[in-house]
Amino acid sequence: MNTSPMNLSSGAAATKPSGAAFICARAVRKTYRTGERPVEALRGASLEIREPGFYGIMGSSGSGKSTLLYLLAGLDRPDSGEIEVAGARIDQMNERELTLHRRKRIGVVFQQYNLLPTLNAIDNVMLPGILDGAARGPLEKRARELLGTLGLADRATHRPEALSGGEQQRVAIARALLFEPSVLFADEPTGALDSANSERMWKMLDALAHERQMVVLMVTHEPAAAAHCKHVFVIRDGIVAGGFDTKGMHASDLVVRASGLGSETR
Ligand SMILES: Nc1ncnc2c1ncn2[C@@H]1O[C@H](COP(=O)(O)OP(=O)(O)OP(=O)(O)O)[C@@H](O)[C@H]1O
Numbered sequence: 001m002n003t004s005p006m007n008l009s010s011g012a013a014a015t016k017p018s019g020a021a022f023i024c025a026r027a028v029r030k031t032y033r034t035g036e037r038p039v040e041a042l043r044g045a046s047l048e049i050r051e052p053g054f055y056g057i058m059g060s061s062g063s064g065k066s067t068l069l070y071l072l073a074g075l076d077r078p079d080s081g082e083i084e085v086a087g088a089r090i091d092q093m094n095e096r097e098l099t100l101h102r103r104k105r106i107g108v109v110f111q112q113y114n115l116l117p118t119l120n121a122i123d124n125v126m127l128p129g130i131l132d133g134a135a136r137g138p139l140e141k142r143a144r145e146l147l148g149t150l151g152l153a154d155r156a157t158h159r160p161e162a163l164s165g166g167e168q169q170r171v172a173i174a175r176a177l178l179f180e181p182s183v184l185f186a187d188e189p190t191g192a193l194d195s196a197n198s199e200r201m202w203k204m205l206d207a208l209a210h211e212r213q214m215v216v217l218m219v220t221h222e223p224a225a226a227a228h229c230k231h232v233f234v235i236r237d238g239i240v241a242g243g244f245d246t247k248g249m250h251a252s253d254l255v256v257r258a259s260g261l262g263s264e265t266r
């Protein structure tokens with residue numbers, strides 16, 4: 001896998017209005033009522049991110065990590081609490097406003113890359129723009145640039161089946177960056193990758209955050225992943241139990257620190 005040269009700079013600064021937080025969640029609650037018994041997934045979770053960078057969310061299985069990420073990404077609604085992302089109060093938006101906000105300001109990457117198997121890499125990257133009614137010419141130029149900066153210039157016409165897992169995930173990241181979001185959310189983005197590809201992916205996410213001055217917020221259960229983040233939040237039983245800066249920490253120190261706040265490593 002070729003990840004260099006890694007010039008990810010687009011010249012576009014994040015779109016956060018000055019003074020506003022990239023992410024601010026206050027007392028967010030979410031109960032799922034789909035099963036026989038309600039599940040309180042979030043019980044008043046709060047967190048704040050004011051500076052660009054690569055951030056992690058850790059916590060044991062079922063603690064509410066994905067739920068929080070989905071709510072911050074505007075993919076689901078909280079029952080109560082306030083959520084501000086990229087300068088906008090998303091908990092107060094109607095469906096149409098939320099859809100536009102998600103499309104223009106937010107990128108999301110999942111463990112499963114969710115690429116369309118019938119489209120090649122460049123068409124997968126362009127898809128959100130096509131759906132948005134954008135002109136094909138500028139879109140294609142942008143998609144090609146993104147694939148290039150992610151080391152995939154020579155894979156643009158490959159369909160997903162002809163790409164490795166790491167390459168597919170980079171296509172998914174290129175797609176998430178199409179509209180120059182100021183926040184990129186990632187839920188266990190390396191869950192389906194081997195350790196060498198995972199390591200490259202974490203370095204790439206860190207480089208993206210720095211060079212584009214954006215926030216990358218990643219859910220992970222891997223201490224090696226969290227060691228690439230500048231700050232890690234730990235969720236316990238639906239609440240953000242705390243957070244710590246990881247500067248200079250090895251993965252083993254990080255496990256001790258995170259488990260002190262209630263995160264078991266799986
Ligand atoms: N759609 C849903 N319907 C009902 N319960 C749900 C739903 N999604 C999640 N839950 C429950 O909410 C709780 C929090 O789930 P969540 O997916 O946020 O955990 P997580 O921290 O991401 O866990 P993991 O590390 O296993 O991915 C869990 O108890 C889970 O079973």
Ligand SMILES: [Mg+2]
Pocket residue numbers: 065066067
């Ligand atoms: Mg999860």
